Amino acid sequence: MSFGACPIPIADYPVVTLAHGGGGRLTRQLIERMFRAAFDNEWLAEQHDGAILEAGEGRPVLTTDSFVVSPVVFPGGDIGKLAVCGTVNDLAMCGAVPRYLTCALVLEEGLPMELLWRVVSSMGATAKAAGVQIVTGDTKVVARGQADQVFVNTAGVGFVAAGREVRPGMVQDGDVLLVNGDVGRHGIAVLASREGIEFETSIESDCAPLAATVQALQAAGVELHGLRDLTRGGLGTACVELVGERQTYRLDEAAIPVRGDVRGACELLGFDPLYVANEGRFLAIVPERDAARALEVLAEHRPQPDAEPARIGVVDRSAPGRVVLRSVVGGERPLDLLSGEQLPRIC
Amino acid sequence: MKFLSEYRDPQRVESLVRRIHEVTTRPWTLMEVCGGQTHSIVRYGLDRMLPAQIELVHGPGCPVCVTPLEMLDAAHRIAARPEVIFATFGDMLRVPGSETDLYGVKARGGDVRIVYSPTDAVELARKHPDRQVVFFAVGFETTAPANAMAVKVAHDAGLGNFSLLVSHVLVPPAIEAVCSAPHNRVQGFLAAGHVCTVMGYVEEYPGLATRFGVPIVVTGFEPVDVLHGVLLCVQQLESGRCEVENQYSRMVRPAGNPVAIATLREVFDVVDRAWRGIGVIPGSGFALCAEFAAYDALRRFEVAHRPVAEPAECIAGLVLQGVKKPGECPAFGTRCTPEKPLGAPMVSSEGACAAYHAYRREPAEAGS
Structure with missing residues (x-):
């Protein structure tokens, strides 16, 4: 992605200073030249304290997320793209059509203005691709050392039409578990770039907006009983969080797609790819009769050209409240939440 | 792959x-020596x-598990010093000492960094000449050669601000300790493949096999390796043999890795070492030899030896010696969990x- 030249004259302010958060002339310059240029919409043009929105079809859905990934720029994305995708995807997982985002930035004094421009323009480009508008925001600057370059919070509003809501608890016995692609790329990409670990192939984050895919599933008449994006904690955590008290998710380890280089990196670093973060992958739980059609839709809406959707398991009642993985050698083990964290600050 | x-x-x-x-x-009782094998078996x-x-x-x-509380406390006190960058493998961060863990030290301002290789720690020392970089050298014979190399590299580069906190332990003395224990019921061993990759298996293992009448099979870590190791061990037991056998021949040569062994001999001396939950095992650890003693963090920072008591309820020592299984501990999964561990x-x-x-082995099942 190309971001064009930074609209703040570098000669004047090559880095963000405390004055950029002071609410005065420099704050205004940031808003006018950078945010309005990147996000460009009627709500920002109004320069009001808030954004007065149009209601969409159905009930409003609200979500929020903060992003603190380190490094700010990683293979396949940056914190700006992540901040838009993360919130858009949370709305999509409720069955909603995302419409509006907020953007609150906490900047560390000394942040290169070029880097801020990259983050902000990446947010603008990703929002455009995802069909959402960034309608209001806030900028604070903290002294050097009090934040790590840039933290982003985005809140999002979407609308879910009657009958399209997806909530935990709708999953039924006999349903099928699908993923929209191989797991583990994002976590490994971020770790590798942070630690300077080089692999033979470059692993890029899978970061991508997923709302269009969910809408395509709905449009194809697929009954969505469960949706969950596989972010922090990965596929394993998502399943454990989602499984109902009376139900069992039975996963087939051999069917869960993991790219060879990601698997290799996991072996090397001692990670389980099932617990590595993704930012463009989700679990869709659908009735058996819709599974084939859903897989076709997922294959048409791949977040990356080489992301292969797969059927990875079924729902039954054999071990209530549990997620059971059939290992590649045929043994079974229950999956649980991780006790610590595998990787620090991956989103 | x-x-x-x-x-x-x-x-x-x-x-x-x-x-x-x-x-x-x-019926036969076998012990897999290495925690990596345990993990594979359960996984x-x-x-x-x-x-x-x-x-x-x-x-x-499991090197993390057998690192004594006193050593962990020393690590935590060194890591808390303002001039120190404390470099460690990630799995040491959550290991509780008697007062805190490295996460706690870090949260209170200690400069604790995760590295993936001891040479990364040497790099830190090069980059930060005004700081003291300490690497926590934990592990068996497997990780020791890289740590020995790190000391040599630092020495050659004249990096006086680098040091090692050495808590290396050795496998053969531990097997001897298990066999000599009064409650021992282990009849055969799956020896740790990667340890033998470095040290080989012709020097110490044949003596142990003969002396205690136990087959010892050098075994890898993948499912096929572990089951093959079990098969070889059971075949020996069923036919009354007690030999040293190499299942992991794609990695392990009889004499190990001579270059690595030479480096170990150059940098380390074999010393008595305390194992958490087990006690002092003679000749069971490495310490920096006289020539490299200046790189010993314990000396450099003069951390006083403060003996501390283990939580009374923890049966880690018995688990580590194979006398009891985790599920036989009354605290397992209740008062002792990964979030709030009593023992390593x-x-x-x-x-x-x-x-x-x-x-999620249930206590009853885990104890069976």
């Missing part, structure tokens, strides 16, 4: 399991595929208690 998937091949696993069933006529459910007569007990081969085997991913907990 190449060189890996074939060792997780369901057909090979099935055929090995069938052969183990065929050759087993009596893939290998023990559940074995005949009921074969019991696998878990050995002391619940912390490290290679610890037997953590492996049982992660794969």
Whole structure:
């Protein structure tokens, strides 16, 4: 992605200073030249304290997320793209059509203005691709050392039409578990770039907006009983969080797609790819009769050209409240939440 | 993945399991020495595929688990010093000392950094000449050569601000300790493959096998490796043999890695070392030799030795010696969990208690 030249004259302010958060002339310059240029919409043009929105079809859905990934720029994305995708995807997982985002930035004094421009323009480009508008925001600057370059919070509003809501608890016995692609790329990409670990192939984050895919599933008449994006904690955590008290998710380890280089990196670093973060992958739980059609839709809406959707398991009642993985050698083990964290600050 | 998937091949696993069933006529108790093997066994459910007569007990081969509390406390005190950058492998961060863990030290301002190789720590020393960089050298013979190299590299580069906090332990003395223990019931060993990759298996293991009448099979870590190791061990037991055998021949040469061994001899002396939960085992550890003693963090920072008591309820020592299983501990999964561990085997991913907990072995089942 190309971001064009930074609209703040570098000669004047090559880095963000405390004055950029002071609410005065420099704050205004940031808003006018950078945010309005990147996000460009009627709500920002109004320069009001808030954004007065149009209601969409159905009930409003609200979500929020903060992003603190380190490094700010990683293979396949940056914190700006992540901040838009993360919130858009949370709305999509409720069955909603995302419409509006907020953007609150906490900047560390000394942040290169070029880097801020990259983050902000990446947010603008990703929002455009995802069909959402960034309608209001806030900028604070903290002294050097009090934040790590840039933290982003985005809140999002979407609308879910009657009958399209997806909530935990709708999953039924006999349903099928699908993923929209191989797991583990994002976590490994971020770790590798942070630690300077080089692999033979470059692993890029899978970061991508997923709302269009969910809408395509709905449009194809697929009954969505469960949706969950596989972010922090990965596929394993998502399943454990989602499984109902009376139900069992039975996963087939051999069917869960993991790219060879990601698997290799996991072996090397001692990670389980099932617990590595993704930012463009989700679990869709659908009735058996819709599974084939859903897989076709997922294959048409791949977040990356080489992301292969797969059927990875079924729902039954054999071990209530549990997620059971059939290992590649045929043994079974229950999956649980991780006790610590595998990787620090991956989103 | 190449060189890996074939060792997780369901057909090979099935055929090995069938052969183990065929050759087993009596009950046998085997110990897998290494925590990596324990992890593999529980992760893939290998023990559940074995005949009921074969019991696998878990050995002391988790370096994190056997690092004594005193050493952890010393690490935490050194890491808290303002001039120190404390470099460590990630799995040491959550291991509780008597007062805190490295996460706690970091949260209170200690400069604790995760590295993936001791040479990364040497790099830190090069980059930060005004700071003291201390690397926590924990592990068996497997990790020792790289740590020895790090000291040599720092020495050659004149990096006076680098030091090692050495807590290396050695496997053969631990096997001897297990065999000599009064409650010992281990009849055969799966020795730790990667340790033997470095040290080989011709020097110390044959003596142990003969002296204690136990087969010792050098074994790898993948499902096919572990089951093959079990098969070889059971075959020996059933035919009354007690030999040293090498299952992991794709990695392990009889004499090990001579270059690595030479480096170890150059940098380290063999010393008595305390094992957490077990006590002092003679000749069971490495310490920096006189020539490199200046790189010993314990000397450099003059940390006083403060003996501390283990939580009374924790049976880690018995678990590490294979006398008890994690589920036999009354605190397992209740007062001792990975989030709030009483003992180290619940912390490290290679610890037997953590492996049982992660794969949700119920206490009753875990104790069986």
